[in-house]
Amino acid sequence: MAARKLQIALYWGAGCGGCDVAVLDTNEFILDIAAVADIRLWPIAVDGKYKDVEAMEDGELDLTVFNGAVRNSENEHIAKLLRQKSKLVVAFGSCAHMGGIPGLANFVTREEIFTAAYLHNPSIEPGNTTIPHPETAFDGSQLTIPRFYKRVYKLNDVIDVDYYVPGCPPAADQVKAVFEAVIAGELPAKGSVVGASERAVCDDCPRVKNEKKVKHFYRPWQIMADPDVCLLEQGILCAGPATRSGCGVRCPSSGIPCRGCYGPLPNVVDQGAKFLSAVVSIIDSKDPKEIEEIIDGLPDFAGYAYRFGLPSSLLQRSVRT
C-alpha cells in the first residue's frame, strides 16, 4: 500500500514567532518531518494562502499545530477554519495553551492599549490621532482589517483542541516527540498536555532544597545567588514549584528563576493563585507591618504570577476590560 503522506499545517495567532523557531530548532529532524509530511501551510517557512486552506475538504489535514493566542478576528477565523479542515489540532506553546504573554494585556482595556501604542508611544509621530479601526473608507472604497478584541483568548476558548504542548517556547526535544507520536500514530488521551511531566520543575531541578523562610524578596539582578541552592529560598521569585516540568529545567539551571511557562500542575485550577499562596506562605514574619514591607518587595505580582496564563486563570481578565 502506498504510504499516504501526512498533511500538516502550522499556523500562528497572536504570538512572537518563537514557537515557529522552536520547530526549526529541531534542526535536521525537520527533514524527517518533510519526508513523511506535506506541509500545506506554514507562513514563516512555506508558501500557502488562506484560499488554499478554504479549498480543502473538511478533515483533509491530519494535523494543525497552532501557536499564538487569539487576539483578533483573524486569529479566530483561521483557528476555526483550520479546525474544520483538520483531524487533530495541537495548541502549541504557552500562548495557544494558556494565553501566554499576549494574555497579560487582559489586565488593561483595549482603549488603554491603543492609547499606549498609537497615541502616547515615544516612537510615533508627535500629535498622531490615528488609531486602527476595523473599517475605513479610503479613496471611495471600504478597507477592512481584523477586529481587535476586548480581551485575549486562549485557543480552546474558540475551538476544540485535541492536545496541548506547553512552553515559551516548547523545548526542541518535546517538539520532536510530538511529531514522532503523530507520525507513529501513538496518541495519548484527547485533552492531554503532551511533553510535560506530572510533577513540578523542582522535581528535576538540581538545586538543593531546604525549609523555606524568606525575609526579603529580590529581583534576580539584586543579589548574587548561591548557584547550588533553591532560588525561591534565596528570595528570588522562582515559579518552579507551581509549574509542571518537562522543559529540562533550562532556566533555574542557568541561574534564572522559572517564569512558569509550562503551566500549572495537572490538578491545579489556577497557577498564579497557587504560586501566590506558596510565596506568601514562606514569608518569615508574624508582624503585619513587616509582612507588608516584604510584600512590597514583589512589584507587579499579578503580572509575575500570571505571566503566561492570565486568560486561562480564574481571573481571566481585569473587570474593566
Place this chain on the structure above:
Amino acid sequence: MEEPRIGVYVCNCGTNIAKVVDCDAVAEFAAKLPGVVVARSYKYMCSNPGQEMIVQDIEEQSLERVVVAACSPRMHEQTFRRALETAGLNPYLFEMANIREQCSWVHDDGAIATEKAQALVHAAVNRVARHEPLERMSVDMCPNTLVIGGGIAGMTAALELADAGKRVYLVEKQDHLGGNIARVDLTAPYLDSARDILTYLVTRVLEHDNIEVMTESRVERLDGFVGNFKATLGSLANAADGNAAVDVGSVIVCTGYKEFDAARITHYGYGKLPNVITSFELERMLRQGRIETKEGRPPQFVAIVHCVGSRSEEYHSYCSRVCCMTALKYAHEVKSALPKSYVSDVYVDMHAFGKGCEDFYRQSSEVKTLFLMYGRGEHPVIRKADPGDECGMLIEVNELLSGETVEIPADLVILMVGMEPREDVDDVAHLVSISTDKDGWFIESHPKLDPVATTTDGIFIAGACQAPKDIPDTVAQARAAAARILARIARGKLVVDAVYAEVDEDRCSGCRVCNELCPYVAIEYDETKRRSHIISALCKACGACVAACPSGAIKARHFTDEQIFAEIEGVLE
C-alpha cells in the same frame, strides 16, 4: 459522573428558619437538582422523628448521600452523621447547608433569604455528590498526664487524676507549689483561710505516689499527638541536670496569671507615694498579721481603689472578676484588725455575681465601709496631703451618686490590681500548639460546649490562664479537665477524625514550601525520597499546607478542590 442518589431535608427549626425562609419552596427547588430523589421540609430535623425520617429514607429509597439544610454544622453535623451511621451509610457522605445563621437570622426579606437558602442547598447538593466515604483512625491512649503549673488549678487536676490511679507529672517553674494562692491570706466571700486550702493540697500532692512533682522545672518540648505525646522536661535550677523525657497522653495547662503592674498608671502615685500599695502587698501584711504604713504606724484612713488596670480602654478592657470581692474582704480584715479605722471603697461598679457574694456585699455595707462610685474611664487622683492635714494622702473622686467632687483622706491606699496573662504565654501557647485571644488568655475549644478543651486535641486548659476567675471556678475547671482525660483513658483507644491532609507522592516535587507551615508539626520531609509527608494523626486539617502547595499535591480529605469548586459553582448557578 453518575449522580449518586441524594436526599435533601430542609429544617424549619420551629419558626427560627421558617419565619423568614420559605422552607417548602427550598425543598421544591432541591427536588429538581441533579441526583436528588427525595426533598422534604420538616419542623425539627434534629428531633428524633426528624432523624428517623432520614434513616427511613436511606433504607427505603436507597439514598447514597444526605444534605440537611438547617443550622451551623458546629451545632448538629455530628447528630446527622450519627443518623447516617445508624442507617449504615458512611457518616462523611453528609453535608449541611446553614440556612439559619446564614439566612433566616441575618435577613428580613423572605424572598431574598429563600433565594439564598436555595443557593446554599444547591452548593451542598453539588458538594455532597463528590463526597467520598472516609474511615476514622484509632490510636492508643497513654494514661499519663502532664500538668503545667503547680497552682491551685494544677494541684487540683493532678490529685483528681492521681486519685483515679493515673500517673501525673506536675511541672512548676518556681521552687515551691501554690502559685498565686500562696500569696493570699483569707478568701472571699466566706473568709476561710487560703493557707488551710493550700497546706491540704500541697501535702497531698507531695505525698501522692502517683504524682511526680518537678519544681524549678519547665517543659522544653512537646512532641507527638493526642494520646501519644512525648514531653521533654528541663531543670531551671541546674542546667547540668539535663533533660528528662516522659510519655503522656494528655496535657493540662494551668499557668495562671500575674498581677497588673500598678506603676503603669501614673496618677495613682504607685512607686512614688510610699503608702500606695497593691492588693498583693496588703495580703503580705495580712499574712504577717500587721497592717501598717511605711512609717510603721497603723493607718487611720484606709482607701481601696477598684479596677486598677481592668475595665479600662487604656489597659485591659476585661473585668478581672475577683477584685471586687477581694476588696470587700480587705474592708472586713482591716476593720477587724483596726476597729477604729475608717475604710473607704472607691469603685466603678460592684460586681458581686458569685455564690454568697451579694450577701457578703450587704454585710460589708453594714460594717460602715464608705462606698464612693467613680465613672468608668475616669481615675481618682491620689496626692500627698498638705502639712496641716490629719492624714497622709488625699484622694479626689468625681463621686457619681452624689454628683460631687469629693476629697477623702487616706493613710494607706490599696490598689486592686487586675489579672493579666503571664509574660511567657506566647511561649507556652507555641509549646503546646494552642492559641491566645486578643488579651493573651488561652482560647478554649468552645466557651459553653467545650470550655476546658482547646483546638489542639489532648491539650486542656484550667484556671486563670484561660481568663480571670476565682478559686471555685478554677477548681471546677481543673476537675473538669481531669474528668475529660479520665473518660478518654477509660476508653483506652482514641478515634481520630478522618478529615486530614495527605500528600500525593506522585505529584510532590519536594519543593519544601509546606515544610515550615504546619502549626501542628505534622509535616516530615523524606531526604531519600525527596518528598514531603504528613503524619495523619497529628494533622488537624487546618488546610494551611493544602493552600500553600503550589503543585496541588496536598489534598485535604473532605475538602478537596473538586468538592470546593463544585460548591462554589452551586452557589453561583
